Amino acid sequence: MKESKTMTCAELLIHLLRDTYGVRSLFGIPGVHTVELYRGLEGSDVQHITPRHEQGAGFMADGYARASGQPGVCLIITGPGMTNIATAMGQALADSIPMLVISSVNRRDTLGLGQGRLHELPSQQQIISGVARFSHTLLDASTLPEVLARAFAVFNGARPGPVHIExxxxxxNAPVSAPVSWQAPTLYRAAPDPEGLAEAARLLRAAKQPLVLLGGGCVSAPEAARALVEQLDAPTVTTINAKGLLGRDHPMDLGANAALPAVRELAAKADVILAIGTELGETDYDVVFDDGFHLNGTLIRIDLDPEQLVRNQRTTLGLVGDAGRSLELCWCIFGAAEASRRRANRRRSERTGSSKRSGV
Incomplete structure (x- = not known):
């Protein structure tokens, strides 16, 4: 039987965030409803950053997640705290940014009764669920480890985004007996089908005017992105969320403004387009909102979310998989094929040279 000890729900929450999920920074504003939650921070080395407004906490967490690749975590009070952070959650939802929002809510025996309790909303969870990938009301402290595991599973799922636990x-202050060491499950994101990747490589090798579009889903694999772009020798558009991915001085980088006439012309003339980790939405490719961005060639799309593969542009070959892993595999497959082609060319050259020397 695993060793366990008794602690409060608030203490267990901080313990799990720090020791199981590696959280080292939190964003939020303490309030009367979350005082006991903050007691769980006492004695820990978790940094707490206090903004002037809960919306600021949300955007801080969003920026933290973009910069670090780790979920941004917020501690938010009931009612106005949650309505304040909703805008930041909406932005994180749109950009698939991992954000964990942990809030207080009124006592269990008062939920939904409309008694005019402090900060009471008719249904806080219902209000916030529209900007969350997953929203849950904790009703039993003993289920906290499982609920947190579900929340962090979202961050490794088809599309990351904000998660809310109230x-x-x-x-x-409820006592809960939990394992001293809770082991979070190891989750791996899926890679596209090998046959699909091989077909993508075939199409790209045959391209005369290839174009690469890299979105925010690619930020975890900058080296693979650069290597693939260089193998393809293809001009590349990075979205705002992928800005700087190739390096500011990379000769293949066209920048993050696909609305420029020269970029639009290049996109329209490209015979094969590889789009990875991008939704191909107007805020990235048509910021002048005149429907002037067109892809007329063969479009290869790779995305974690299969629904994204059929949005905004007509897809020729759609592959479901993590953008970062896909970049690495694409580069390996394309690089291996190129190496094989070079070896074959070298052997043909050697045979030709040998034949010439022998007079055959």
Whole structure:
């Protein structure tokens, strides 16, 4: 039987965030409803950053996640705290940014009764669920490890985004017996089908005017992105969320403004387009909103979310998989094929030279 000890729900939350999920920074504004939650921070080395407004906490967490690649975590009070952070959650949802919002909510025995409790909303979870990939009300402190595991699973799923867990204020001090060391499951993102990748490589090798479009899904694999672009010798558009991925002085980087006439002309003339980790939305490719960005060639799309493969542009070959892993595999497959082609050419050259020397 695993060793366990008793702690409060609030203490267990901080313990799990720090020791199981590696959280080292939190964003939020303490309030009367979250005082007990903050007691869980006492004695820990988790940094707490206090903004002037909950919307600021949300955008701080968003920026932290973009810069670090780790989920940004917020501690938010009931009611106005949650409505304040909703805008930042909406932005994170649109850009698939991992954000964990942990809030208080009124006591379990008062939920939904409309008694005019402090900060009470008719249904806080219902209000916020529209800007969250997953929203859950904790009703039993013993289920906290499982609920947190579900939240972090979202960050490794088809599309990351904000997750909301609300904890009734009467649960913060509830005693809970939990394993001293809770082992989070190891999750791996899927890679595209090898046959599909091989077909993509075939199309790209045959391209006369290839074009690469890299979105925010690619930021975890900058080296593979650069290597693939250089193998293809293809001009590349990076979206705002992928800006700087290739390096500011990379000769293949066309920048992050696909609305420029020269870029539009290049896109329209490209015979094969590889789009990875981008939704091909107007905010990245048509910021002048005149429907002037067109892809007329063969379009290869790779995305974690299969629904993205049929949005905004007509896809020729769609591959479901993590953008970062896909970049690495594409580069390996394309590089191996190129190496094989070079070896074959070298052997043909050697045979030709040998024949010439022998007079055959």
């Amino acid at each position: 904890i009734p204020i009467d649960l913060f």
